Amino acid sequence: MTKLRLLAAFLLLFASVGAFAAEMSVTVKQTQVRDKPSYLGRILGVLSYGDRVTVVDDSNKAWLKVSGPDGKLTGWVSASALTTKKIVLAAGSENVQQGASSGEVALAGKGFNEDVEQKYKSDGKLDYTWVDKMETYNPSTDQVAAFLQQGGLNTSGGAQ
Amino acid sequence: MDLSIGNLSAIGQGIQQTQAAEQTEFTPEQEYYIGRAVAANLLSTRTVWDNASATSYVNVLERALAMYSDKPETFGGYHVLIMDSDEINAFSAPGGLILVTRGLLRCAANEDQVAAILAHETSHVVLEHGLNAIKQARKTAAYRQLGIAVANTAGGSNVQELTDLFKDSIKDITDTMVNNGYSRDLELQADQMALVIMKRAGYDPRAFDDMLKSLGTHVKPGGLDFAKTHPDPKIREAAVEKTLDDQPPLAVPAAATAARQARWKAALGSV
Numbered sequence: 260m261t262k263l264r265l266l267a268a269f270l271l272l273f274a275s276v277g278a279f280a281a282e283m284s285v286t287v288k289q290t291q292v293r294d295k296p297s298y299l300g301r302i303l304g305v306l307s308y309g310d311r312v313t314v315v316d317d318s319n320k321a322w323l324k325v326s327g328p329d330g331k332l333t334g335w336v337s338a339s340a341l342t343t344k345k346i347v348l349a350a351g352s353e354n355v356q357q358g359a360s361s362g363e364v365a366l367a368g369k370g371f372n373e374d375v376e377q378k379y380k381s382d383g384k385l386d387y388t389w390v391d392k393m394e395t396y397n398p399s400t401d402q403v404a405a406f407l408q409q410g411g412l413n414t415s416g417g418a419q
Numbered sequence: 420m421d422l423s424i425g426n427l428s429a430i431g432q433g434i435q436q437t438q439a440a441e442q443t444e445f446t447p448e449q450e451y452y453i454g455r456a457v458a459a460n461l462l463s464t465r466t467v468w469d470n471a472s473a474t475s476y477v478n479v480l481e482r483a484l485a486m487y488s489d490k491p492e493t494f495g496g497y498h499v500l501i502m503d504s505d506e507i508n509a510f511s512a513p514g515g516l517i518l519v520t521r522g523l524l525r526c527a528a529n530e531d532q533v534a535a536i537l538a539h540e541t542s543h544v545v546l547e548h549g550l551n552a553i554k555q556a557r558k559t560a561a562y563r564q565l566g567i568a569v570a571n572t573a574g575g576s577n578v579q580e581l582t583d584l585f586k587d588s589i590k591d592i593t594d595t596m597v598n599n600g601y602s603r604d605l606e607l608q609a610d611q612m613a614l615v616i617m618k619r620a621g622y623d624p625r626a627f628d629d630m631l632k633s634l635g636t637h638v639k640p641g642g643l644d645f646a647k648t649h650p651d652p653k654i655r656e657a658a659v660e661k662t663l664d665d666q667p668p669l670a671v672p673a674a675a676t677a678a679r680q681a682r683w684k685a686a687l688g689s690v
């Protein structure tokens with residue numbers, strides 16, 4: 260009887276772990292892994308475009324607790340920075356092509372990409388100076404936290 | 420109307436779901452390149468107001484608002500630039516590059532009203548209204564070219580075809596933004612989502628109504644800037660007021676109000 264209970268408990272544990280072990284990819288240039296589901300949480304590490312993560316907790320809609328590619332970095336990432344699609348950088352194999360047409364795979368650097376931007380820029384003699392400059396405007400977590408706190412605003416650090 | 424955060428979230432999600440059917444399948448990375456091109460185009464005929472404290476302020480405020488939206492992160496992030504123009508106008512390129520004029524910022528009487536402007540622009544990004552302006556035929560052609568790009572292993576390049584499509588796609592977006600404006604429905608959707616974002620962030624959404632009233636007094640009917648591309652402020656007010664439905668003012672501690680007023684004045688006093 261005890262053995263059966265033990266087996267049942269083991270299977271339940273195994274099943275619940277299995278249900279969480281979804282893999283996702285980082286779909287933005289760079290994202291932060293934090294110690295809690297909040298933009299005001301401490302940054303534990305950074306992930307880059309295409310990095311694969313394992314989801315360990317998906318109970319919160321806006322934030323996912325994930326384990327990074329090397330298994331060492333675990334923490335919270337915004338759901339908006341992740342996709343269930345596998346992001347592949349190089350294309351060429353048939354599986355990838357099939358994946359691309361079925362929507363399971365997103366091809367990094369294909370389609371409208373940096374090469375297209377370069378050609379578009381030179382064709383139209385367009386100046387991207389201010390576009391590049393405005394992309395450097397990146398307030399820090401501390402700056403935003405202070406702004407929210409001093410302004411009597413919500414300091415939860417994100418939609419929950 | 421129930422204005423609890425839960426219900427406002429539901430409104431926000433409802434808006435997102437209706438948009439889901441119309442959302443493009445461009446990846447965030449592609450959206451990023453599209454957005455950069457749109458912004459570069461808009462900026463090619465406009466001057467930037469390079470005021471460090473004003474720019475820093477609107478970027479911190481934008482980050483605070485985006486944080487409470489349904490899409491806090493885009494490929495390259497949300498960034499704001501102020502255009503040196505008396506015209507009343509704002510543009511949000513796909514992916515989060517937001518341009519607002521000094522003329523528009525002048526219409527805001529306090530930080531909460533600036534938050535209203537940026538929450539509305541952020542909503543256009545979250546709802547992918549810019550991307551949706553790309554004609555279906557171009558999207559279809561872009562997919563075909565993507566397939567070709569994937570199949571090209573060594574040597575072959577279809578960068579010319581892609582660039583031509585890219586050019587046309589950018590023009591679809593800027594034509595919509597600058598000449599026609601988004602449809603009334605999309606503008607009203609952005610207004611509704613802005614109320615959600617403001618409430619989540621801790622701003623009184625009634626400030627959005629105040630901002631619309633201010634626009635009503637400043638915008639010249641029949642003008643070539645705002646009036647050409649946005650619905651009549653009165654129509655927008657009616658929709659916003661229906662949602663707000665006589666909600667009492669949000670209680671804000673005096674110290675917080677004073678802090679917002681002080682930093683708003685310090686940053687945008689010379690706008």
